[in-house]
Amino acid sequence: MEKIKSASMVSKLRPVLVSFLVxxxxxxxxxxxxxxxxxxxxxxxQANGSIITITQENGTTIDVGSALIGxxxxxxxxLIGRPQGTSQLSPVSEDQKALIQERVAWWQALDPExxxxxxxxxxxxxxxxxxxxxxxxxxxxQVERIAQARNMPAVAVREIIDRYTTGKLLDLWGxxxxxxxxxxxxxxxxxx
Amino acid sequence: MNQIIIADSLYLVTxxxxxxxxxxxxxxxxxxxxxxxxxxxxxxxxxVYRFMGIREEDEMSPKHYALAxxxxxxxxxxxxxxxxxxxxxxxxxxxxxxxxxxDLAFNTAASFVSNTNWQAYSGESSMSxxxxxxxxxxxxxxxAATGIAxxxxxxxGFVRTKETTIGSFWxxxxxxxxxxxxxxSLVFSLVLVSQGVVQTIGPYHEIVALExxxxxxxxxxxxxxxxxxxxxxxxxxxxxxxxxxxxxxxPTALTNFLELLxxxxxxxxxxxxxxxxxxxxxxxxxxxxxxTILFAGALAAVxxxxxxxxxxxxxxxxxxxxxxxxxxxxxxxxxxWGTATTAASNGSVNAMHDSFTPxxxxxxxxxxxxxxxxxxxxGSGLYGMLGFVILTVFIAGLMVGRTPxxxxxxxxxxxxKMVCLIVLVPPVFTxxxxxxxxxxxxxxxxxxxxxxxxxxxILYAFSSMGNNNGSAxxxxxxxxxxxxxxxxxxxxxxxxxxxxxxxxxxxxxxxxKLVAKTEGTLSTSNxxxxxxxxxxxxxxxxxxxxxxxxxxxxxxxxTAIT
Numbered sequence: 001m002e003k004i005k006s007a008s009m010v011s012k013l014r015p016v017l018v019s020f021l022v023x024x025x026x027x028x029x030x031x032x033x034x035x036x037x038x039x040x041x042x043x044x045x046q047a048n049g050s051i052i053t054i055t056q057e058n059g060t061t062i063d064v065g066s067a068l069i070g071x072x073x074x075x076x077x078x079l080i081g082r083p084q085g086t087s088q089l090s091p092v093s094e095d096q097k098a099l100i101q102e103r104v105a106w107w108q109a110l111d112p113e114x115x116x117x118x119x120x121x122x123x124x125x126x127x128x129x130x131x132x133x134x135x136x137x138x139x140x141x142q143v144e145r146i147a148q149a150r151n152m153p154a155v156a157v158r159e160i161i162d163r164y165t166t167g168k169l170l171d172l173w174g175x176x177x178x179x180x181x182x183x184x185x186x187x188x189x190x191x192x
Numbered sequence: 193m194n195q196i197i198i199a200d201s202l203y204l205v206t207x208x209x210x211x212x213x214x215x216x217x218x219x220x221x222x223x224x225x226x227x228x229x230x231x232x233x234x235x236x237x238x239x240v241y242r243f244m245g246i247r248e249e250d251e252m253s254p255k256h257y258a259l260a261x262x263x264x265x266x267x268x269x270x271x272x273x274x275x276x277x278x279x280x281x282x283x284x285x286x287x288x289x290x291x292x293x294x295d296l297a298f299n300t301a302a303s304f305v306s307n308t309n310w311q312a313y314s315g316e317s318s319m320s321x322x323x324x325x326x327x328x329x330x331x332x333x334x335x336a337a338t339g340i341a342x343x344x345x346x347x348x349g350f351v352r353t354k355e356t357t358i359g360s361f362w363x364x365x366x367x368x369x370x371x372x373x374x375x376x377s378l379v380f381s382l383v384l385v386s387q388g389v390v391q392t393i394g395p396y397h398e399i400v401a402l403e404x405x406x407x408x409x410x411x412x413x414x415x416x417x418x419x420x421x422x423x424x425x426x427x428x429x430x431x432x433x434x435x436x437x438x439x440x441x442x443p444t445a446l447t448n449f450l451e452l453l454x455x456x457x458x459x460x461x462x463x464x465x466x467x468x469x470x471x472x473x474x475x476x477x478x479x480x481x482x483x484t485i486l487f488a489g490a491l492a493a494v495x496x497x498x499x500x501x502x503x504x505x506x507x508x509x510x511x512x513x514x515x516x517x518x519x520x521x522x523x524x525x526x527x528x529w530g531t532a533t534t535a536a537s538n539g540s541v542n543a544m545h546d547s548f549t550p551x552x553x554x555x556x557x558x559x560x561x562x563x564x565x566x567x568x569x570x571g572s573g574l575y576g577m578l579g580f581v582i583l584t585v586f587i588a589g590l591m592v593g594r595t596p597x598x599x600x601x602x603x604x605x606x607x608x609k610m611v612c613l614i615v616l617v618p619p620v621f622t623x624x625x626x627x628x629x630x631x632x633x634x635x636x637x638x639x640x641x642x643x644x645x646x647x648x649x650i651l652y653a654f655s656s657m658g659n660n661n662g663s664a665x666x667x668x669x670x671x672x673x674x675x676x677x678x679x680x681x682x683x684x685x686x687x688x689x690x691x692x693x694x695x696x697x698x699x700x701x702x703x704x705k706l707v708a709k710t711e712g713t714l715s716t717s718n719x720x721x722x723x724x725x726x727x728x729x730x731x732x733x734x735x736x737x738x739x740x741x742x743x744x745x746x747x748x749x750x751t752a753i754t
Contacts, residue, residue: 127437
């Protein structure tokens, strides 16, 4: 009697254990291994973080960042991105309003001659906290300042910004975006 | 605004167009018909059945079906917990991450096994590649497959007459995984990689920042393979802490659109599959329409609030509420994503919901609180909605004084008891969890906001866990022993109590005979019924949550405008 019971117990548990093992093997090992192998062969740059490597003057190479991860810029000769980190505050709260006012003041101090209104993406943090992009309006807001700081014509700055601006999907979904790091590398003459 | 309206409408059109063939395909797979993948998959499928020692035609009683689900999920719970605790000594851990605390490991295990994917951890700083792929990734598949399996058990309950079995959980599980989830994820993940979603087992990449010269670490990992199933299986757990807002999870407008489609694709397709499977397409379309109407209404409200609800600050150009949003997504697709992820029990975010305007936050919360039935989780959304359908039929039956019936099956006391469990368990535990958290002395230390918005952070957290969604108001500090343990238990209860109730409901329905359609039979696919069903869903949600919502987002809204 005992034996029959334990035998039926095993036959009940066998499908549980086997299906679990099979699915762990297929979904947890075979599947990611296939995707990783194809990804590494077909899209090596994208699969490894879209790293931008440049050659320095002394001939050595250096990784200056990921095209997809924003960096901190504060100097007037650079295109400056969005504030890093997220506030997690309600947009209607007093704390958030104070934070934005602080940032507005920072921008006005950086470029006192500029009386245009500051595009909102420059004074709000993104969700990731490392947004690599700013809006075309936010880039335009900074063109004159960059041109002045670098002693180059504003047209040339605009030309570089346009080159690193991506559009909406089919002109519909998402928004136009300017990649800050790429623009700055181009301004420095590090990438074409 | 016009651009957003056109974009949103075309998104819905694309969704409907794709869901029809996929729905028909899923129905074929689940009823064992030949499909184009059968050539490859059929031999593998048969081999797996042989290893398992089962025969395809061996069916299960409701009791056995439920037992099989519970056993597999329990095994998963132990496995996911154990792998986290042991990850420090296991391979594929280039960043040498150690085991999380026991309560965090429990919470995470409960979260992934219950298809919630609430995350009290941040992927890149807590979980090794092995834990991500072998534990969390696998349960992205298995919890999704379980939900769809149980839905088809319920469908068999409607279709069958005088039978005692409702199909085989093993066959359902294997077929959904092999024919639907794995092939779709494989294709989708490669598209994601081509756009810049990372997929590697190498260590994090060090870079030297251009202006500051500071060395920074770019987190990497086998992300794309997991993100594909995270969206397709309404899981939502990010590979990285910032989820789909993080550019390495969702780098372009194209990935954003495809991930958005993936969130609702299978839940929408299942409405089509349901119509096919019960032999009356109109029944499927009626439910599809109810979900779409509720979704569109919510989307409109969230979008308008986000585009116009942020306060004006002097010196700043007004361009909608951009706090917590990425440039490439903007207000439009961030609002669309927020609505889709909370309508479906997905829970991934491409913007920070904590920084949504109060009324948008209210809608997102309400979509979760209405039981995750507006598309909802894969399988679970539709079986939850079918619970509401039976409830509506029952109420309509009371009004006209006839025995209620749905799809030719009489609705009797046992069925209504199961429906009550399906419909009422999530709101009860959502409110209990919120109440328990609020009375905890250190509760205010867990919040970034104060006042009504602070309360909203707690209410959102427990609405999310209490309905297996998994999204969060990011300001809420989730990783405490209290929230980990209580939240973990709640996620398991609200997933498995309704799920087992559905299985027993299916068994009871399968056993009944069909009643002939007469002139007095209530139509369950006409406009009147669609309106009634929408009203019931809204009413149950409103009755359960209006007082709590008044203390949170509604008070938040009114304090802001006064």
